[in-house]
Amino acid sequence: MPSNDQPEWPSEDSDVTDVSAEEKPADGGATAQLPVPGEVSLPESATVFVPGPSPDGERTRFLATPEPRDERGAESTQVIDLRQARTPASERTAGEQASPSEQETAPQQVPRPERPQQQPQPQQRPPQQPPRPQPVPPAAAPLVQPMRIEPSGEIHPAEVTTGEEPPPAEPPAAPPEKPKRRRRGVLITSIVALVLVIAIGAALATPYVSNRLGLPWAPNLPKADAPEPVAVALSLKAPSASAPEPTPSGLSAALAGPISSPALGTLTGTVVDPASGTTLWDRNSGQLLTPASTTKLLTFAAALLAVDDGTQLSTKVVEGSSPDTAVIVAGGDITLSSLPAGRQSVYSGAAHLDDLVAQVKQASGGTIKKVQIDTSAWTGPQTAPGWAPDDAPVYTAAMTPVMLDGGLTDPANDHSVRVAQPATTVLQTFAGRLGATAAGTGKAPPDAKVLGEVKSAPLSELTAHALEASDNTLADAIGRLTATATGAPASFAGAAQATLSVLSQNGFDVSQVSLSDNSGLSPQNKVPAKLLAQILAVASAPDGSDPRTVKLRPLLAGLPVAGGSGTLDNRYEKPGSTAGKGWVRAKTGTLSGVNTLAGVVLDEDGRVLVFALMSNQGNPDNNVVRDALDVVAASLRGCGCR
Numbered sequence: 174m175p176s177n178d179q180p181e182w183p184s185e186d187s188d189v190t191d192v193s194a195e196e197k198p199a200d201g202g203a204t205a206q207l208p209v210p211g212e213v214s215l216p217e218s219a220t221v222f223v224p225g226p227s228p229d230g231e232r233t234r235f236l237a238t239p240e241p242r243d244e245r246g247a248e249s250t251q252v253i254d255l256r257q258a259r260t261p262a263s264e265r266t267a268g269e270q271a272s273p274s275e276q277e278t279a280p281q282q283v284p285r286p287e288r289p290q291q292q293p294q295p296q297q298r299p300p301q302q303p304p305r306p307q308p309v310p311p312a313a314a315p316l317v318q319p320m321r322i323e324p325s326g327e328i329h330p331a332e333v334t335t336g337e338e339p340p341p342a343e344p345p346a347a348p349p350e351k352p353k354r355r356r357r358g359v360l361i362t363s364i365v366a367l368v369l370v371i372a373i374g375a376a377l378a379t380p381y382v383s384n385r386l387g388l389p390w391a392p393n394l395p396k397a398d399a400p401e402p403v404a405v406a407l408s409l410k411a412p413s414a415s416a417p418e419p420t421p422s423g424l425s426a427a428l429a430g431p432i433s434s435p436a437l438g439t440l441t442g443t444v445v446d447p448a449s450g451t452t453l454w455d456r457n458s459g460q461l462l463t464p465a466s467t468t469k470l471l472t473f474a475a476a477l478l479a480v481d482d483g484t485q486l487s488t489k490v491v492e493g494s495s496p497d498t499a500v501i502v503a504g505g506d507i508t509l510s511s512l513p514a515g516r517q518s519v520y521s522g523a524a525h526l527d528d529l530v531a532q533v534k535q536a537s538g539g540t541i542k543k544v545q546i547d548t549s550a551w552t553g554p555q556t557a558p559g560w561a562p563d564d565a566p567v568y569t570a571a572m573t574p575v576m577l578d579g580g581l582t583d584p585a586n587d588h589s590v591r592v593a594q595p596a597t598t599v600l601q602t603f604a605g606r607l608g609a610t611a612a613g614t615g616k617a618p619p620d621a622k623v624l625g626e627v628k629s630a631p632l633s634e635l636t637a638h639a640l641e642a643s644d645n646t647l648a649d650a651i652g653r654l655t656a657t658a659t660g661a662p663a664s665f666a667g668a669a670q671a672t673l674s675v676l677s678q679n680g681f682d683v684s685q686v687s688l689s690d691n692s693g694l695s696p697q698n699k700v701p702a703k704l705l706a707q708i709l710a711v712a713s714a715p716d717g718s719d720p721r722t723v724k725l726r727p728l729l730a731g732l733p734v735a736g737g738s739g740t741l742d743n744r745y746e747k748p749g750s751t752a753g754k755g756w757v758r759a760k761t762g763t764l765s766g767v768n769t770l771a772g773v774v775l776d777e778d779g780r781v782l783v784f785a786l787m788s789n790q791g792n793p794d795n796n797v798v799r800d801a802l803d804v805v806a807a808s809l810r811g812c813g814c815r
Contacts, residue, residue, distance in 0.1 A: 413779035418446060419814030424453045427812045431749075431805040432456065436798050438766075438791030443706045444809065445783045447713040447773075453782070453814070458703035461685055462787045465762030466643045467705055467769045468693030470728065471686075473636045473648070474708045475675035476655045477724050482636075485628040486654065488524065488575055490533050490603075491621035497542040499533060499624055500617045501603060503550055503575030503596065505657070506629040507650045511577040511584060511602060518584035520638060522630035526577065526599075530606045532625030541624075544604040545615030548596050550574040551653055553664030559695030566591035568694060569645040572665075574653075575599050579646045587642050633727040640731030640760055641739035645692035652691025665690055679721055681707055696764055705771040705785035713773050713781055732758040732772050735803070745807065747800050753807030759784075761799075766790050768798040774809045782809050 376382050383391035424444060432440060443458035445451070486506035493500045508520035513527055533541060555571035556564070565571050570580030570591035577599055578584035580591035592598050604611040629635065632651070639647040652668030655661075661671040669688035677683050681704060689695035712725035733739030736746065736754035740761040745754040759772025771785040786805055791798040 416778045416780040417813070417815060418449065418451070418780065419453055419776070419782070419812055421453050423814035424812060427808055427814050428454055428805060431801070431808050434801040434804070436792040436801040437788045438798070439789045440786065440791075441702045442784065442786040442805075443702055445706050445710045447710040447781055447783050448715055450710070458706065458785070459701045461699040461701055462769075462789045463696050463764065463767045464693055464698055464700040464705070464787065465764045465767045465769050466645075466693040467760050467762040467771050467785075467787075468688065468691065468698050468700060469640055469643065469648045470705055470708050470760055470771060471676060471688070471700065472652050472655075472672055472691040473640065473728060473731075474712075474725055475672040476632060476651050477636065477727060478679050478721065479655045479671075479675045480632065480658045482633040482724070482727055483631045484654070485631055486650075487626060487628050488529065489623055490529060490625045491617050491623050492537075493543070493545060493615065493621070494618060497540055498612070499537065499541045499544050499607075499609070500615050500621070501544065501546040501575065501600060502617045503546065503548045503573065503599075505550055505574045505650055505653060505663075507570070507576040507579050507595070507646055508629050508635070509575060509577055509599070509627065518578045519581065519587040519642070520579065520630070522634055523578075524627035524629060526603060527606065529625045529627045530603065533607060536624040539608075541607055541609045543612040544600060544607060544609045545612045546575070546596055546600040547615060547617045548574050549616065550657075551663045553662065553666065557649070557665040557690035557695050559689045559697035564694055566593060569649070569692065570595050572646070572649055572653075574663075576646070577602060579644065587644065591646070633730075636727045637731035640728070641733050643740050643761065645694050648692040649690055676708075693762055696767070702771070702785040702787045705787075706783055709771060709773060709783045709785070713783055729758070729773065732760055734758050735806075744799065745803050747803070750800065750803035750807040753803065753810045756810045757803075757806045759806065763795055763799070766793075768795055768802060770802045770806060772806070774806060776810055776812045776814075778813060782812070784809060
């Protein structure tokens with residue numbers, strides 16, 4: 174269709190009365206120039222203007238030349254616009270009708286073949302024709318309504334057109350279809366989020382999680398305000414300057430009931446105020462009794478007074494008589510660990526045998542083929558007088574100047590039995606890890622090249638462990654350290670004598686004391702309760718009051734805590750003794766028919782009291798005797814004692 178807005182009408186050339194198909198003008202006439210929709214304009218058949226007379230005036234009849242039928246033989250219907258001269262409706266008289274001649278001028282149908290039409294493309298518009306003069310109808314010939322003639326001869330009014338048809342409306346664009354994958358992803362994400370919400374909600378609803386997070390619905394949520402914190406002092410405090418001092422009479426009254434227990438047998442003891450040095454209670458404290466493991470207080474007091482508390486015990490490996498031989502020089506360390514680095518035995522801070530092996534390998538270049546051991550640092554028998562035949566290896570080890578894990582068969586269990594020959598075990602284990610052969614005992618050459626050396630924990634730490642765990646083997650080893658430091662033979666007898674000598678030199682009365690070992694495993698040891706109390710009183714004295722005090726302080730750190738650690742961890746649970754739980758710190762001693770307890774307690778007034786209690790030949794059941802001793806010590810905790 175033409176794309177301009179003005180209708181295409183027949184030419185205004187009035188002098189043209191008939192134009193045949195063969196004689197049409199070069200431009201085809203105005204009517205013939207009408208374009209057909211599509212990219213190519215199709216020629217239309219010529220229109221003939223036929224004037225004809227009528228009573229009403231001149232009429233013009235537009236006839237289209239017949240066109241051939243299409244190949245199907247069908248006739249197409251073509252609407253032909255007729256321009257007729259008619260009397261205007263305003264000039265007609267009432268009742269006047271169109272004349273028959275007007276009816277004769279009605280549009281006639283001329284068969285016209287259908288032509289295949291190209292589908293118009295919405296995006297392209299046919300080229301516009303140059304503007305043409307618009308036909309002006311005669312004033313006497315107004316336009317009439319176009320008529321459509323059907324093939325059957327019926328005539329119907331045709332739609333008035335302007336000569337062009339509007340382009341077909343484009344079909345509405347379908348809404349873009351959302352990608353199914355995106356919708357699927359959104360759905361999956363929503364499901365996952367919902368599952369997470371449900372899972373988190375379920376988790377938060379469980380009592381364990383809600384309790385840990387303190388959520389409002391937690392079963393353990395406090396139902397009231399939190400109580401005010403209570404100050405707890407678990408460490409030993411210095412005496413308060415303003416604390417009232419107990420009186421001997423008040424203390425005697427407080428202890429009268431507990432010390433009368435028949436389970437205690439022969440009981441001796443004393444209570445001392447270390448701040449003033451006053452003896453507050455005493456019961457035959459000078460009498461010699463078997464001290465059992467409280468002997469260790471003497472052993473470690475002498476060692477701390479004789480050597481520096483940072484002293485370490487050494488184990489060396491030196492080059493032997495030939496370059497392919499190494500000699501282990503035992504220096505008294507019985508804590509050397511057989512465990513690999515990173516694992517700890519019962520001896521905290523112990524050196525590791527693997528470290529020594531690595532040093533020797535590096536220093537020797539891997540040339541060592543034989544290993545010997547030198548145990549000459551200690552002398553004398555490996556067991557002490559008075560020991561029962563099974564004391565070693567059940568309660569201690571045969572004393573040699575080097576051991577792996579104190580001779581324990583289980584390095585992590587201090588109650589496990591010991592190996593029969595600790596030094597031989599060290600030699601064989603070391604040689605095996607070095608890739609050499611164990612060649613028995615040997616003597617290290619003088620000034621031999623040192624291939625490796627490891628050292629124990631310092632004396633202060635060894636003291637704490639031995640007192641808390643009541644380690645018999647370590648106590649006897651430390652006794653030999655005192656002997657070596659004082660020039661005495663490093664044997665049972667030499668260590669016992671060195672211990673007493675050092676104590677005596679430091680003002681302690683040991684005139685009647687006798688020792689067979691330094692661990693207290695021997696029942697032949699005889700010690701008065703008074704000496705035990707004196708040693709602890711010096712260790713507990715106010716700072717600066719006694720030069721011995723600073724050296725003996727490590728003794729207090731190693732004392733077991735009532736109901737909390739070491740040999741007192743399962744005690745002070747019975748009626749009458751619970752008051753002392755956590756407040757009593759004491760060294761225990763137990764043999765058949767022997768029970769001792771010596772330590773310190775902080776009374777309710779904030780004053781430190783030192784006590785030593787020794788029971789011999791009491792109840793055959795040691796547990797009964799221990800419970801009775803605990804009641805005596807616990808009574809000191811509640812003592813105002815004035």
